[in-house]
Amino acid sequence: MKVFISGNIAQVGIAQLKEKNIEITQWDKDRQITAEELIEACKGQDALVSVGPNKIDAKFLNAAKHLKVIALHSVGFDQVDVDEAKKLNIPVGNTPGVLSGATASAAFLLMLAVSRKAFYLHKKIINGNWQNYEPTPELGIELNGKTLGVFGLGKIGLEMAKKCAGAFQMPVIYHNRSRNEDAEKEIDAKYVSFEELLEQSDVISVHTALTDETKDKFSIDVFKKMKPTSIFINTARGGIHNEKDLIQALEEKIIWGAGLDVTNPEPMDKNNPLLNMDNAAVLPHIGSATEETRDAMAKLIAENILAGLNGDKLPYPIW
Numbered sequence: 001m002k003v004f005i006s007g008n009i010a011q012v013g014i015a016q017l018k019e020k021n022i023e024i025t026q027w028d029k030d031r032q033i034t035a036e037e038l039i040e041a042c043k044g045q046d047a048l049v050s051v052g053p054n055k056i057d058a059k060f061l062n063a064a065k066h067l068k069v070i071a072l073h074s075v076g077f078d079q080v081d082v083d084e085a086k087k088l089n090i091p092v093g094n095t096p097g098v099l100s101g102a103t104a105s106a107a108f109l110l111m112l113a114v115s116r117k118a119f120y121l122h123k124k125i126i127n128g129n130w131q132n133y134e135p136t137p138e139l140g141i142e143l144n145g146k147t148l149g150v151f152g153l154g155k156i157g158l159e160m161a162k163k164c165a166g167a168f169q170m171p172v173i174y175h176n177r178s179r180n181e182d183a184e185k186e187i188d189a190k191y192v193s194f195e196e197l198l199e200q201s202d203v204i205s206v207h208t209a210l211t212d213e214t215k216d217k218f219s220i221d222v223f224k225k226m227k228p229t230s231i232f233i234n235t236a237r238g239g240i241h242n243e244k245d246l247i248q249a250l251e252e253k254i255i256w257g258a259g260l261d262v263t264n265p266e267p268m269d270k271n272n273p274l275l276n277m278d279n280a281a282v283l284p285h286i287g288s289a290t291e292e293t294r295d296a297m298a299k300l301i302a303e304n305i306l307a308g309l310n311g312d313k314l315p316y317p318i319w
């Protein structure tokens with residue numbers, strides 16, 4: 001059996017596949033594979049490990065309908081045309097759960113960094129602009145006791161809520177399409193409407209998938225309903241906030257600050273104004289990028305691939 005891997009995954013997953021005598025071909029160029037190259041690379045392969053934002057759309061799926069399984073190196077699957085995969089009977093799997101802690105840590109990191117303007121002040125040192133100790137330099141805001149509003153209380157949202165409640169005694173409110181009663185058994189979290197989430201939160205952290213419903217959900221009208229002292233955090237997908245509107249909201253102090261691990265497009269242009277604002281912090285989509293998490297993701301990928309090649313039900317299917 002042959003598997004094409006369109007990027008880098010942890011060795012532990014590769015070893016699991018090689019143990020079963022699977023022949024592996026890996027994309028080894030220092031850039032993202034293009035759509036055409038991906039189609040070409042999948043010719044003669046039995047399975048694909050899709051790393052990064054490759055579009056697994058109708059065009060790709062129809063050109064690669066011989067694949068027995070596709071394993072994503074992500075939990076998010078907004079890049080996949082699930083209906084087409086179902087129609088062509090190509091099983092697609094993802095990596096749920098194992099990356100929730102790491103991604104929530106990235107959201108927590110951004111929340112803290114924004115609340116103390118850490119990225120901006122770090123740049124001031126690098127640029128030689130740290131003059132002396134001042135009692136009132138650019139002041140941050142306290143997080144202790146402030147209200148966390150989770151948009152999308154699923155696996156990662158729940159981990160973020162636990163961290164904020166534990167570290168800063170932050171009361172947690174959340175909005176989902178419907179109540180998450182399982183999560184409410186684990187933490188004290190109050191379900192509110194989207195409007196209430198905007199009005200009551202001191203920090204809003206986004207943890208939904210990118211869908212037609214959530215695309216551009218955070219636009220200028222929404223930012224205007226948030227508190228002027230509030231912080232917006234997005235570690236889910238860049239498409240969930242409207243970037244132009246976010247820049248306006250930060251420039252006009254409609255909200256206090258924003259922290260992003262995800263942007264639209266990715267990579268972000270190095271001249272993007274968000275990179276030089278005192279009230280913004282941006283990371284290059286590193287939510288799940290810890291050694292432990294990447295190992296765990298690679299193991300789930302190998303399990304999905306082995307099951308699919310065997311004609312078994314995937315252990316971590318998206319359909």
Ligand SMILES: NC(=O)C1=CN([C@@H]2O[C@H](COP(=O)(O)OP(=O)(O)OC[C@H]3O[C@@H](n4cnc5c(N)ncnc54)[C@H](O)[C@@H]3O)[C@@H](O)[C@H]2O)C=CC1
Nearest residue numbers: 076103152153154155156176177208209213235236287288
């Ligand atoms: N920055 C990064 O590196 C990473 C980003 N992610 C992103 O985080 C997302 C969430 O991952 P998980 O927590 O594992 O997923 P999950 O499925 O456990 O949680 C998503 C939650 O959002 C809710 N939701 C979905 N649509 C909604 C809507 N229209 N309005 C309100 N709530 C809605 C769902 O009910 C669910 O509770 C992924 O889809 C992915 O895009 C995931 C891992 C790493």
Ligand SMILES: O=C(O)C(=O)CO
Nearest residue numbers: 073074075076099288
């Ligand atoms: O899992 C995801 O959805 C990511 O964005 C990267 O881990």
